[in-house]
Amino acid sequence: MNKTPLARYPNLRLRRPRAFSWSRELYAEHHLRPQDLIWAVILKNGNGVREPIAAMPGVCRLSVDQAVLAAKEAVGLGIPALALFPYTDTKDRSPNGDEALNADNLMCRAARAIKDAVPDIGLMADVALDPYTDHGHDGILKDGEIINDRTVELLVQQAVAEAKAGFDIIAPSDMMDGRVGAIRAGLDAAGSENVQIMAYAAKYASAFYGPYREAIGSAGILKGDKRTYQMDPRNSDEAIREVALDLAEGADCVMVKPGMPYLDIIRRVKDEFGAPTFAFQVSGEYAMIKAAAQNDWIDGDRAMMESLIAFKRAGANGVISYFAADAAKALQG
Numbered sequence: 459m460n461k462t463p464l465a466r467y468p469n470l471r472l473r474r475p476r477a478f479s480w481s482r483e484l485y486a487e488h489h490l491r492p493q494d495l496i497w498a499v500i501l502k503n504g505n506g507v508r509e510p511i512a513a514m515p516g517v518c519r520l521s522v523d524q525a526v527l528a529a530k531e532a533v534g535l536g537i538p539a540l541a542l543f544p545y546t547d548t549k550d551r552s553p554n555g556d557e558a559l560n561a562d563n564l565m566c567r568a569a570r571a572i573k574d575a576v577p578d579i580g581l582m583a584d585v586a587l588d589p590y591t592d593h594g595h596d597g598i599l600k601d602g603e604i605i606n607d608r609t610v611e612l613l614v615q616q617a618v619a620e621a622k623a624g625f626d627i628i629a630p631s632d633m634m635d636g637r638v639g640a641i642r643a644g645l646d647a648a649g650s651e652n653v654q655i656m657a658y659a660a661k662y663a664s665a666f667y668g669p670y671r672e673a674i675g676s677a678g679i680l681k682g683d684k685r686t687y688q689m690d691p692r693n694s695d696e697a698i699r700e701v702a703l704d705l706a707e708g709a710d711c712v713m714v715k716p717g718m719p720y721l722d723i724i725r726r727v728k729d730e731f732g733a734p735t736f737a738f739q740v741s742g743e744y745a746m747i748k749a750a751a752q753n754d755w756i757d758g759d760r761a762m763m764e765s766l767i768a769f770k771r772a773g774a775n776g777v778i779s780y781f782a783a784d785a786a787k788a789l790q791g
């Protein structure tokens with residue numbers, strides 16, 4: 459495409475099309491729809507529970523019955539899928555995160571209940587051990603090191619249990635090497651060949667996950683940081699290698715995470731592979747917008763919509779977001 463304007467001022471006035479709302483609609487290059495959103499939902503044990511998360515104003519931990527209501531609401535709003543994450547009490551955590559493999563754990567019970575009541579919603583499951591380990595890491599911790607291959611074996615079992623419970627998309631967020639291929643083989647062997655994999659392919663070691671750690675009960679307990687497995691924020695070529703590997707191992711789609719600080723990575727990944735590419739607008743991004751809005755420092759609704767269209771503009775097919783329901787409501791007017 460020749461990007462040199464054919465005409466110049468005063469014949470060409472780029473303000474001309476911006477003058478009216480109807481005209482701005484015609485000229486709009488990108489569009490956000492409720493169908494572009496995956497709603498991130500935090501689960502908690504119990505019944506009738508809607509427990510506010512201090513660092514994420516407007517987001518509550520939901521018991522299974524409340525998550526079913528959220529799923530119904532999502533369908534009504536045109537949101538195609540929910541991404542579920544479990545809060546786990548310290549007492550239910552263990553060194554190896556055994557609860558991850560329990561076919562009757564909170565995630566699996568929620569999937570069964572939601573699929574029972576709302577069969578048409580897509581359900582995405584995070585695969586990683588961090589909600590279940592007593593040290594808050596995503597894998598098996600041995601002598602201060604996260605053991606890759608043993609962790610992958612457990613992740614495969616976790617993924618198989620989640621798929622059996624009714625999850626449609628398995629989303630490994632652990633950043634172990636080789637996990638996508640292993641999970642694909644495990645799902646196929648278990649008869650879940652139609653369950654998709656969304657790889658957290660380019661996932662960075664980020665400060666923006668802070669509120670999430672509170673949300674799932676990992677905040678106080680994480681020992682050290684996740685830099686030996688999550689990516690270095692200084693790197694971009696490495697993201698391309700990560701995505702190439704995950705696609706080669708059979709990922710149906712890939713994700714970049716966090717979202718807004720990594721829009722350049724979304725664009726590069728989309729241009730390089732043309733594969734379905736999703737952004738995760740993580741807890742810290744949500745919290746920043748909410749906190750500033752609560753202080754009347756920014757217009758929260760406008761900042762929400764502007765942050766979401768940025769992902770579409772960068773090339774993302776869709777966005778995982780805690781804002782999904784609010785944004786879908788705003789889009790419905």
Ligand code: PBG
Nearest residue numbers: 586588596631666667670740741
């Ligand atoms: C765990 C996981 C994290 C998030 C999703 N899955 C946190 C982490 O890696 O420490 C972050 C989500 C968010 O911040 O909203 N593997």
